[in-house]
Amino acid sequence: MNFEYILKCVEDTKNMAKDIAPFIKNNIIFLNGEIGAGKTTFTKYLVEIYGLNDEVCSPTFSLENRYNTKNGLIIHFDLYRIKNEEELDMIGFYDTLKEDATILIEWADKFNIEKYIKNYKIISFKIHDSNIRYVTIK
Ligand SMILES: Nc1ncnc2c1ncn2[C@@H]1O[C@H](COP(=O)(O)OP(=O)(O)O)[C@@H](O)[C@H]1O
Numbered sequence: 001m002n003f004e005y006i007l008k009c010v011e012d013t014k015n016m017a018k019d020i021a022p023f024i025k026n027n028i029i030f031l032n033g034e035i036g037a038g039k040t041t042f043t044k045y046l047v048e049i050y051g052l053n054d055e056v057c058s059p060t061f062s063l064e065n066r067y068n069t070k071n072g073l074i075i076h077f078d079l080y081r082i083k084n085e086e087e088l089d090m091i092g093f094y095d096t097l098k099e100d101a102t103i104l105i106e107w108a109d110k111f112n113i114e115k116y117i118k119n120y121k122i123i124s125f126k127i128h129d130s131n132i133r134y135v136t137i138k
């Protein structure tokens, strides 16, 4: 699976989420990209597309949010405030990775977590001009 998207507005993010939703179900997905690149926005639409009309908040402070959708559990992590791998272990991160769920991880590239995971996908967001975002999915 290799996709590329150019997003000009949040509607484009929603359409991209619709497109790839079937391919990423029950996978571990790294959401990479700078602050404001659109990682949480993507998660918000995926929760909606999987059939839950809950408000999606950034887990920057809660670290982990869970959504019980019609298409299974979505677990949303934000590792921005996590300092090191010991701290990751302390919040139960590695145990959570074994759960049967669609697991979305913002700032996954801060750590070397791919060495603990066999299968994962990477969605990279890059802000180009003010409102143009490039996305690659691998
Ligand atoms: N495709 C897009 N087009 C325009 N604005 C966007 C897009 N995606 C996100 N945004 C806006 O950018 C801001 C930050 O988005 P957010 O998803 O919180 O970023 P991140 O989680 O990567 O820090 C929000 O105000 C959001 O509405």
Ligand SMILES: [Mg+2]
Pocket: 039, 040, 058, 078, 106
């Ligand atoms: Mg975010």
